[in-house]
């Protein structure tokens with residue numbers, strides 16, 4: 001069965017997930033970080049794009065869990081940009097790097113799969129993860145990756161924390177970048193919950209595919 005896909009990210013009140021330098025910014029409150037820790041521990045896999053690995057070098061692990069109980073780390077890297085020294089390739093958890101047929105790179109410490117030509121076939125990826133027992137996949141960013149999942153019609157839940165400072169900048173990344181959706185293609189959502197978490201607010205939406 002195809003895994004449920006939850007997108008989770010943190011943005012500023014002006015709708016940015018990082019500044020124009022594209023470096024990691026702490027937008028989440030401590031209360032939101034604890035929510036994300038719990039959410040990660042309930043998912044069997046956590047996915048980000050190569051842009052986030054290059055910009056933020058995250059571990060993508062859950063504090064306090066041994067390696068064998070960590071969610072699988074999944075990285076989209078069609079052009080082999082992820083450096084060999086990336087934290088996500090360490091031994092704290094298993095890692096699956098997803099690339100395309102024409103990319104010949106391999107990654108020490110990680111399994112590599114090639115799905116698609118040019119673009120990664122996200123449906124094939126979900127089928128592969130489902131067959132490996134992943135029932136919930138957490139997509140944490142960045143904006144290009146989240147757009148790819150929305151564009152493919154594969155997002156079930158959109159979860160966003162809104163922090164307490166303005167970032168600004170027309171080139172600053174937003175939760176959903178890519179080429180965007182034209183009028184009539186917009187993705188309809190249903191607001192499911194609103195929760196104050198410290199200095200910010202957490203919103204959860206169900207994605208309504210049929211409008």
Ligand SMILES: NC(=O)c1ccc[n+]([C@@H]2O[C@H](COP(=O)([O-])OP(=O)(O)OC[C@H]3O[C@@H](n4cnc5c(N)ncnc54)[C@H](OP(=O)(O)O)[C@@H]3O)[C@@H](O)[C@H]2O)c1
Pocket residue numbers: 008009010011016017018019021022023024025027048049050051052053055056076077078079080081118119120121122140141142143144145146148173177
């Ligand atoms: N606030 C938050 O919650 C949060 C969370 C995560 C990241 N961020 C921020 O987001 C920024 C990075 O975002 P980003 O949009 O530049 O990068 P990204 O989404 O992490 O990675 C984008 C790259 O992933 C690959 N990719 C994504 N979908 C693909 C698909 N369907 N097929 C093939 N390749 C695919 C492409 O690689 P190629 O370019 O090699 O083709 C694409 O350029 C950073 O500033 C980071 O700090 C913020």
